[in-house]
Amino acid sequence: MSAPVLPPAAPVEREMPPENTSTQRTRWRSAGTHLTLTAFGILFLVPMLWLLLASVDANASWGLEWPHLSLVNFRNVLTGSLFHALWNSVVLSVVSTAIASITGVFAAYALSRRRIPFKTSLLMFILFSSGVPLAIMVIPVYEMFSRYNLLTIVPTAIFLSVTSLPFEVYLMKNFIDAVPGDLEEAARIEGASTFQVLRQVIVPNAMPGIAAASIFGFVNSWGSLVVPLILISPTDQQPAPIEIYTFLTLPKPEYGNIAAYSLVFCVPVFLLYAVSSRLFREGFVLGGGVKG
Amino acid sequence: MTVSTINADTVTGPDLAQLWKTRRDRERFQWSSLALMTPAFGLLAVLFLVPMGYAVYLGLTNLTLVGPDSVKWGFTGMANLIRLHQDTTFWTSLWVTAGFIGGSIVGVVVAGYWLASLLMRARPWMRVVVGGIVVVSWMMPAVTAGMTWYASTTQGGALGTLTGLHGTNFLDNWPLIVVTMANVWSMTGFSMLVMGAALRNVPSEAIEAAIVENASAWQRFRMIVLPLLRPTMIAVVLLTALLSLANFGLIYIMTQGGPGNATNILPLYSYQQAFSFNNLAYGALIGNVMVVIATVFGIFYVRVASPKS
Numbered sequence: 107m108s109a110p111v112l113p114p115a116a117p118v119e120r121e122m123p124p125e126n127t128s129t130q131r132t133r134w135r136s137a138g139t140h141l142t143l144t145a146f147g148i149l150f151l152v153p154m155l156w157l158l159l160a161s162v163d164a165n166a167s168w169g170l171e172w173p174h175l176s177l178v179n180f181r182n183v184l185t186g187s188l189f190h191a192l193w194n195s196v197v198l199s200v201v202s203t204a205i206a207s208i209t210g211v212f213a214a215y216a217l218s219r220r221r222i223p224f225k226t227s228l229l230m231f232i233l234f235s236s237g238v239p240l241a242i243m244v245i246p247v248y249e250m251f252s253r254y255n256l257l258t259i260v261p262t263a264i265f266l267s268v269t270s271l272p273f274e275v276y277l278m279k280n281f282i283d284a285v286p287g288d289l290e291e292a293a294r295i296e297g298a299s300t301f302q303v304l305r306q307v308i309v310p311n312a313m314p315g316i317a318a319a320s321i322f323g324f325v326n327s328w329g330s331l332v333v334p335l336i337l338i339s340p341t342d343q344q345p346a347p348i349e350i351y352t353f354l355t356l357p358k359p360e361y362g363n364i365a366a367y368s369l370v371f372c373v374p375v376f377l378l379y380a381v382s383s384r385l386f387r388e389g390f391v392l393g394g395g396v397k398g
Numbered sequence: 399m400t401v402s403t404i405n406a407d408t409v410t411g412p413d414l415a416q417l418w419k420t421r422r423d424r425e426r427f428q429w430s431s432l433a434l435m436t437p438a439f440g441l442l443a444v445l446f447l448v449p450m451g452y453a454v455y456l457g458l459t460n461l462t463l464v465g466p467d468s469v470k471w472g473f474t475g476m477a478n479l480i481r482l483h484q485d486t487t488f489w490t491s492l493w494v495t496a497g498f499i500g501g502s503i504v505g506v507v508v509a510g511y512w513l514a515s516l517l518m519r520a521r522p523w524m525r526v527v528v529g530g531i532v533v534v535s536w537m538m539p540a541v542t543a544g545m546t547w548y549a550s551t552t553q554g555g556a557l558g559t560l561t562g563l564h565g566t567n568f569l570d571n572w573p574l575i576v577v578t579m580a581n582v583w584s585m586t587g588f589s590m591l592v593m594g595a596a597l598r599n600v601p602s603e604a605i606e607a608a609i610v611e612n613a614s615a616w617q618r619f620r621m622i623v624l625p626l627l628r629p630t631m632i633a634v635v636l637l638t639a640l641l642s643l644a645n646f647g648l649i650y651i652m653t654q655g656g657p658g659n660a661t662n663i664l665p666l667y668s669y670q671q672a673f674s675f676n677n678l679a680y681g682a683l684i685g686n687v688m689v690v691i692a693t694v695f696g697i698f699y700v701r702v703a704s705p706k707s
Contacts, residue, residue, distance in 0.1 A: 139520055140524060142512075143528045146532070147527060147532075153546050153547050153556070154534070160549070168554050169559060212437060220434075221426060230700055234699070234700045238692045239640060243449040245453065246450070247445060249678065271441060275438060328539065329539035330647070331646060331647035332646040347647065371539060
């Protein structure tokens, strides 16, 4: 078969705009981009305004008003039971993060380096439970804990550690996978035990991943409302989210204090994200930004 | 029956493997692996798998939080399931959950993609300011986000002041829309970051070639960007669904499920039945419905996110 002979193609009249309209068009387009972005910025900023303004306003309300500048709200909320609740949040989050990160790094190492029967299924299980919010298990856990008088802060921290454990294992495994096997082999030849290999080779080399996983665990426990609400019964062990909710149930809300306390509650989260923004750029693309 | 004998001269590799069953060229199972895995998987078994199984049983009993049935309780068979089937509040709650999740998915995907693609073309200072605001709203813990959204949308709040509708209580008038917007507000940052990373991986040669071919902006999006972004978008959709399903804190602060049952998503209704109405078993059963929904999303998530696919 010979290809049909085509007549020479007629020169296509391409619309080639003159140089100046082309730059004009890009300029309009750029203006459109920046206008839309400004609109987005305002839309996302408006809900935050109250928090910022009311926190420094000595006589705040729900309204948006120019504040009577004062730090009295912050002074009020950083004392007494409110401060104690923040401390409880620290204890709850640190304990749960320590449990999840330490048990998690062992499991992540084994899943990364060892030959394990049903490894694919186990990894699927880990991935599945890292996506599914395990906090929905809270009612049966309440029933189990109440039977053994465990409705206190430490058992609650253990349950919270389980809710962040799968994602932590998944994240740490990915980082341990990237640690060169030669390093470990060299340590083995020198006679290092498994524990020594973990402590002196794996952990230092996978530190960014372990840090990112731990920050994820901390933020997850720090923000959780429903788990401590149900699982912690002594009032002096309750963390800050419960206090934030309690503010709303008071007959006369202290608007300024609510804003100041809510803002103070954000600070550790913001700091951790800021410190680790480089780690998170990798970590958060892999999984989800789960929060309580 | 003939017993096959192996001649040492003709034996080949595969035969040997057959003969010895275990291969010597691969690492074998070490017992220390079990010690490494036990703490984490033990915790997951005791506080995830056991409660999940226990909840299945619990959902079919008459356990209550207080009163005689909190001490002497037992299996009641289908009673709770029949009750669930006839419970109009449950069906309302299911629809509210669907609306909340569906609205959140649309908002998070559209706003996240739109912002990510705009920010790629924006000037650096604009990127820092707008990107920063959106990321801060994502980092904010759910209770704080709920609190500031409550203040902004209630009577006399910021939204009323800025729109000139001073007396309007937006939260009371359009509760489900407002809580869904709050949820979108608090999740868009995540979707923007993930989509931005995916967009940067779209080869610019492909876009330039399409421009040379006179493809319109819509064609470029449809034929080049969308197919390349599809796995990312599906992952964002599934994670938004799973995180929204569990976003108890945000709605509990803003409305506690009200007014009426307008924002009573399943986790709130489950909590309400278990701890306000004392029906612990019935609350667990509603929790099981959530587990089923989350499992469906979770299975799709594993298929999208597992490295093999």
